[in-house]
Amino acid sequence: MIDALQRIERQIELIDGLPKDDHESEQLRLWDLNTQTLLEKIFGKDSDQARSFSYIDYSAKVVNWDSIHIDNSKLVNALDKARTLLTSFHTEIKEYGLESNEIKHEPIDSLKKIFEGFHTVVKQLRVRHGQRETLDVKDEYDVQDLLHALLKAQFRDVRPEEWAPSYANGSSRMDFLLKNEQIIIEVKMTRDSMKDRDLVDQLIVDRERYSTHPDCKTIVCFVYDPLGRISNPDSIRTDMGDTESEIPVFIEIRPIVT
Secondary structure, three states, X not given: OHHHHHHHHHHHHHHOOOOOOOOOOHHHHHHHHHHHHHHHHHHOOOOHHHHHHHOOOOOOEEEOOOOEEEOHHXXXXXXXXXXXXXXXXXXXXXXXXXOOOOOOXXXXXXXXXXXXXXXXXXXXXXXXXXXXXXXXXXXXXXXXXXXXXXXXXXXXXXXXXXXXOOEOOEOOEOOEEEOOOOEEEEEEEOOOOOOHHHHHHHHHHHHHHXXXXXXXXXXXXXXXXXXXXXXXXXXXXXXXXXXXXXXXXXXXXXXXXX
């Protein structure tokens, strides 16, 4: 319980440092995502608390009949509402406790940590004693090999190159299947010839191909972009979200190059 209280307190404290004049800032987006994830861990994904927080609209756009303008007071009000909700959740836990004093760590959270640290591991592997040979990640196969090792350290049953059902008169192998978690992982590495739209098109095909696999409950795509070739990561997530699918798809693009 103490851990949950401290984490909520931390998210409340971070509100003061959030931009009050940029509703599209990366800082605000990450804070909102992290807070939403925290509430889902504490109270449950379908809880009233998680749902009520998800309804907060941080957009500062005001649409009139003949114009669109930005009203930053809407963003300020939204952050005030977020603060009020988080404070009420904090009070609720203090007074009534939780069904479980432990915050559950879901497999997706474990994967995100692996992806977040992937580029750091790549750089560290280049530094070895006595100029010994090492793995230098130069292409997509190198990404798969390194990721395979990192997955094996975290998950019990990692199956590489599992056959996917036939799709469009052809069949292929998925990169990884986490059997117990029923998660399919697809790996991409950006290159000069790959445009943002090309990546989206590939992901849509992958999703349609893998969604019929009996062990597919979630699809995760890890895009390794060491040189920052992807011009607009958010647009890729938006474009994927605009296409219909019963299978949830998580897209992790790392590292974030600014």
